[in-house]
Amino acid sequence: MLQASVDVDTSEALTERQKAVLDAALRLLVEEGDQLTMTAVARRASCSKETLYKWFGDRDGLLTAIVQWQASKVRVVPVDGKGLTLAS
Template sequence: MTPPTLTIGEDNLTERQRAVLDAALGLLVDGGDGLTMTGVARRASCSKETLYKWFGDRDGLLTATVQWQAAKVRMVPVDRETLTAKSLAIALEKFGRDLLSVLAGDISVALNRLAVSHAGQEKRNLGAIVLENGRYAMGRRLKPVLQAGRDAGLLSFEDCETAFRTFFGLVVRDVQIRLLLGDRMELDEQTIAADARRAREQFFALYGA
């Protein structure tokens, strides 16, 4: 697989590049395995040469597309020198809200369903791409904040990966699997905010120093 030459993130992409990745997400939702460079070029009204220049190949485009979706879960920056329980709580709640909002969206549900269908199949890389740039990327994004909380004496845990998995589980609970199985859950902004707040409170009850 040729890796994408772009750094994927809201602040690193042009409006045109964001439109192309949104078109690719739309095709994944609509057609699943039917995503091709030709199809994306047609929907986004751009040339295949541009796609190959930006993404390398189809797997590179898939990787960038998943990264673009995952980039919607943003981490509130924290200052390690002045970190307080309040600023840490704000950062964790914001992460939790973004995570639930993204996972509950039609795009993520369709993408994860397709990734599950690819898991373990030869020559089908979407499952590994979603795992690496979804779940694992979330860990790489949040664990430095948890470590900063521990260094500041606000959190107490031995293993950062375990602490991350606990927080992830408190936020997501059974929401993702229910959505993947077709449960029509009512997850409006107010509900998501309340769930993120509850997850933060429970996490501090478990790991607060």
């Protein structure tokens, strides 16, 4: 398996173009499910398969990048744990 060449742990690590590709790939994943291919993503995102492989390594790398990209958007509100009970 190839190693993804893009570190997507933070949204700052991605270019705007890479973010747009990941958004397109996510939409396609929702539509196609397991049938997602690099060819379909390249077509949807208007980029080459070579670019996808360069940025993400392989299909698994692309799927990992999609999950990490979406997770980076999640913001957690700080909560004071002192007032929390099992019931709350």
